[in-house]
Amino acid sequence: MPAFAKRMEYMAGSADIIRGLFGAMNDPETISFGGGAPASDALPVEQLREIANDVLTRGSRGVEALQYGPVQGVKQLRDIVAEKLLAPKGVPATADDILIVNGGLETMNLLCQVFINPGDVILCESPTFVHCVEIFEMFEAKCVGCKTDDFGIVPEDVEEKIRELHPKMVYVIPTFQNPTGKTLPADRRQKLAELGSKYDVIILEDDPYRDLRYSGEELKPIKSYDKTGHTVLANSFSKIFSPGSRLGYVYADHAIIDKLIDAKSATNSHTSMLPQILCAEFFVRGYFDEHLKKLCAVHKERRDAMMAALEKNMPEGTKWVFPDGGLFTWVELPGGIDTTELLKESAAYKVAYIAGAGFFVGNTGEGKNCMRISYGNVTPEKIEIGMKRLGDLIKSKL
Amino acid sequence: MPAFAKRMEYMAGSADIIRGLFGAMNDPETISFGGGAPASDALPVEQLREIANDVLTRGSRGVEALQYGPVQGVKQLRDIVAEKLLAPKGVPATADDILIVNGGLETMNLLCQVFINPGDVILCESPTFVHCVEIFEMFEAKCVGCKTDDFGIVPEDVEEKIRELHPKMVYVIPTFQNPTGKTLPADRRQKLAELGSKYDVIILEDDPYRDLRYSGEELKPIKSYDKTGHTVLANSFSKIFSPGSRLGYVYADHAIIDKLIDAKSATNSHTSMLPQILCAEFFVRGYFDEHLKKLCAVHKERRDAMMAALEKNMPEGTKWVFPDGGLFTWVELPGGIDTTELLKESAAYKVAYIAGAGFFVGNTGEGKNCMRISYGNVTPEKIEIGMKRLGDLIKSKL
Numbered sequence: 153m154p155a156f157a158k159r160m161e162y163m164a165g166s167a168d169i170i171r172g173l174f175g176a177m178n179d180p181e182t183i184s185f186g187g188g189a190p191a192s193d194a195l196p197v198e199q200l201r202e203i204a205n206d207v208l209t210r211g212s213r214g215v216e217a218l219q220y221g222p223v224q225g226v227k228q229l230r231d232i233v234a235e236k237l238l239a240p241k242g243v244p245a246t247a248d249d250i251l252i253v254n255g256g257l258e259t260m261n262l263l264c265q266v267f268i269n270p271g272d273v274i275l276c277e278s279p280t281f282v283h284c285v286e287i288f289e290m291f292e293a294k295c296v297g298c299k300t301d302d303f304g305i306v307p308e309d310v311e312e313k314i315r316e317l318h319p320k321m322v323y324v325i326p327t328f329q330n331p332t333g334k335t336l337p338a339d340r341r342q343k344l345a346e347l348g349s350k351y352d353v354i355i356l357e358d359d360p361y362r363d364l365r366y367s368g369e370e371l372k373p374i375k376s377y378d379k380t381g382h383t384v385l386a387n388s389f390s391k392i393f394s395p396g397s398r399l400g401y402v403y404a405d406h407a408i409i410d411k412l413i414d415a416k417s418a419t420n421s422h423t424s425m426l427p428q429i430l431c432a433e434f435f436v437r438g439y440f441d442e443h444l445k446k447l448c449a450v451h452k453e454r455r456d457a458m459m460a461a462l463e464k465n466m467p468e469g470t471k472w473v474f475p476d477g478g479l480f481t482w483v484e485l486p487g488g489i490d491t492t493e494l495l496k497e498s499a500a501y502k503v504a505y506i507a508g509a510g511f512f513v514g515n516t517g518e519g520k521n522c523m524r525i526s527y528g529n530v531t532p533e534k535i536e537i538g539m540k541r542l543g544d545l546i547k548s549k550l
Numbered sequence: 551m552p553a554f555a556k557r558m559e560y561m562a563g564s565a566d567i568i569r570g571l572f573g574a575m576n577d578p579e580t581i582s583f584g585g586g587a588p589a590s591d592a593l594p595v596e597q598l599r600e601i602a603n604d605v606l607t608r609g610s611r612g613v614e615a616l617q618y619g620p621v622q623g624v625k626q627l628r629d630i631v632a633e634k635l636l637a638p639k640g641v642p643a644t645a646d647d648i649l650i651v652n653g654g655l656e657t658m659n660l661l662c663q664v665f666i667n668p669g670d671v672i673l674c675e676s677p678t679f680v681h682c683v684e685i686f687e688m689f690e691a692k693c694v695g696c697k698t699d700d701f702g703i704v705p706e707d708v709e710e711k712i713r714e715l716h717p718k719m720v721y722v723i724p725t726f727q728n729p730t731g732k733t734l735p736a737d738r739r740q741k742l743a744e745l746g747s748k749y750d751v752i753i754l755e756d757d758p759y760r761d762l763r764y765s766g767e768e769l770k771p772i773k774s775y776d777k778t779g780h781t782v783l784a785n786s787f788s789k790i791f792s793p794g795s796r797l798g799y800v801y802a803d804h805a806i807i808d809k810l811i812d813a814k815s816a817t818n819s820h821t822s823m824l825p826q827i828l829c830a831e832f833f834v835r836g837y838f839d840e841h842l843k844k845l846c847a848v849h850k851e852r853r854d855a856m857m858a859a860l861e862k863n864m865p866e867g868t869k870w871v872f873p874d875g876g877l878f879t880w881v882e883l884p885g886g887i888d889t890t891e892l893l894k895e896s897a898a899y900k901v902a903y904i905a906g907a908g909f910f911v912g913n914t915g916e917g918k919n920c921m922r923i924s925y926g927n928v929t930p931e932k933i934e935i936g937m938k939r940l941g942d943l944i945k946s947k948l
Contacts, residue, residue, distance in 0.1 A: 197612035204602035214595035218792035258818040394616035396823030414565040420656040425794035
């Protein structure tokens with residue numbers, strides 16, 4: 153067989169991690185705090201059935217839904233992104249500068265196509281979303297982690313590393329971060345946008361969780377502070393509409409969007425039409441606001457159940473993040489427990505989580521005593537049972 | 551703004567061609583033989599409405615359709631590909647070696663991720679499908695055209711170029727080729743598979759039109775002759791189900807599929823779930839066979855109308871391909887007419903086509919007097935009117 157491309161070697165490590173992290177959680181008796189899915193119970197099945205029934209007729213949008221569509225995405229959906237999702241957050245956008253993509257992650261792929269040469273540096277949070285590291289490494293980027301504290305990435309460290317390493321891009325998940333659940337304060341958001349402008353670096357803001365807020369005050373996106381077009385705003389409909397629909401969008405400076413459209417054309421022509429139309433109609437029919445309220449109520453109950461369960465079941469000395477929204481908390485165990493090792497025994501306790509070490513780039517040894525805990529797709533009842541199991545497992549090691 | 555990646559420069563030429571070719575065909579009074587869409591009239595709107603209505607309920611597959619799914623694609627759909635689409639063509643496959651992708655073109659992108667280093671050579675037909683050249687050039691491959699005759703690509707020329715240029719891949723559309731409508735005979739198919747094995751080169755067989763056959767005898771895919779795993783079979787549901795659904799599949803040797811799955815994960819996680827489920831149910835409910843008959847009947851009528859209209863309206867000395875299936879014919883004009891120049895005057899005649907030169911890699915000057923004519927999404931009545939207009943336009947230049 154001909155040799156695989158060099159990039160496949162480069163990404164092999166992170167691809168292994170991804171497969172290890174997300175595979176093998178299929179035992180139905182296991183309560184899994186792995187994954188990253190929102191509540192299945194809250195998916196808008198009934199509304200989409202009604203909409204599909206209406207649009208899939210020849211008199212309505214049946215042909216549009218099944219025939220080839222525009223590379224950039226359905227105009228109606230791009231208008232909705234601009235008017236309903238971006239304008240209220242202080243980001244004035246027009247449909248022309250928005251590209252619809254096949255799930256939020258596709259933006260990272262396309263942006264790498266457009267900007268990343270092999271060897272380019274991308275700065276990330278420490279820890280960061282490992283699936284994106286897999287993407288960056290497929291493009292042979294050198295990922296370097298930046299310091300984080302209780303409030304997320306530390307801008308001073310970002311600036312220092314920009315000066316030292318001349319990165320092409322800084323990748324940040326500012327709100328209810330994956331994997332930690334932390335949220336970056338306004339002053340740091342502004343500072344990051346300014347660093348992008350000052351040093352001519354792309355700030356890639358990945359913000360899929362922001363609308364799932366259960367407490368605290370809403371914060372403007374980094375993009376709202378951007379005066380030079382250096383910030384690129386990636387977002388997704390996965391958490392607020394449906395993950396399986398694979399719908400996301402990117403808003404960027406026109407020159408960047410033009411190139412992203414070329415890359416999209418040369419990746420898969422365009423995003424599937426029926427999901428785009430179903431999503432647009434979901435907004436047009438006024439279902440979104442009510443649905444978002446429901447989503448927040450369902451997930452808030454789970455967040456609260458998780459916080460109570462941590463308090464009740466974790467041994468003394470355990471620390472965890474109180475997330476104001478999103479799907480994750482980050483748990484730091486006492487007593488030198490290695491969560492990767494511990495995972496091997498978790499099957500016997502019928503509980504699963506994701507070990508922390510995999511979320512740090514470059515095998516730094518950080519996060520060995522940490523775990524990402526997702527409460528999004530676990531009912532409060534199962535959170536109580538599952539966290540008792542996890543607590544018992546951890547205590548058995550102390 | 552930071553510099554774009556080197557690959558964007560490399561692909562700029564073909565991206566320009568793509569935009570020029572497929573854009574600006576939106577005047578509703580113009581009869582367009584551009585595009586590459588199948589008949590809108592024959593899209594299975596009613597069947598999919600019925601299926602959507604059934605599956606989008608909580609008791610059925612509503613949650614599966616909207617929640618995250620497997621990277622490799624819905625198992626049921628992969629089983630259908632193996633049993634209903636590949637086995638009858640002499641290609642014994644299992645679901646494990648099939649990956650569902652977001653439209654047939656995505657396979658070309660993923661296969662480049664897996665195999666292509668900058669500077670690698672990819673051999674193509676002359677002319678070939680320019681959209682794939684755009685993809686290959688995004689990966690900084692050097693595309694080289696191989697000789698074709700009335701039966702398609704000439705294996706002897708492929709072998710010579712393999713020896714000379716050591717390509718990583720040979721890209722071929724064997725059946726009702728895009729843009730020419732030509733079909734490669736069995737002996738050449740076998741020879742190409744053997745060349746892949748002999749010289750350790752990937753034969754990328756792109757076969758989206760094969761099931762739309764209106765005359766002549768069915769031929770086995772190149773993949774059916776492959777004994778070493780060097781042939782990769784890319785196919786699509788666009789022409790036999792729905793283009794806008796963006797559903798395609800790739801069947802390859804297990805070692806290659808494993809890498810393609812990693813690349814898919816790092817491109818967009820997985821293909822949209824609802825279209826996969828709708829498509830699978832379309833087969834399970836037994837709609838496909840009847841639908842394919844209808845598709846062939848509708849498109850055969852158009853092919854025949856196009857052949858008659860060419861006979862009636864083209865000036866003496868014009869040559870064209872009689873396609874046994876698919877959506878295209880390739881027309882070669884007499885009298886040194888430059889079809890790119892002619893296109894500028896076509897708006898006044900309210901007719902459109904795609905100029906031939908863009909389908910040849912590397913600005914060879916070939917195909918200047920040629921055009922790709924698509925009859926797939928034009929009714930027989932409009933074919934008659936449109937070809938009269940095109941004939942008048944051409945004759946005005948002689």
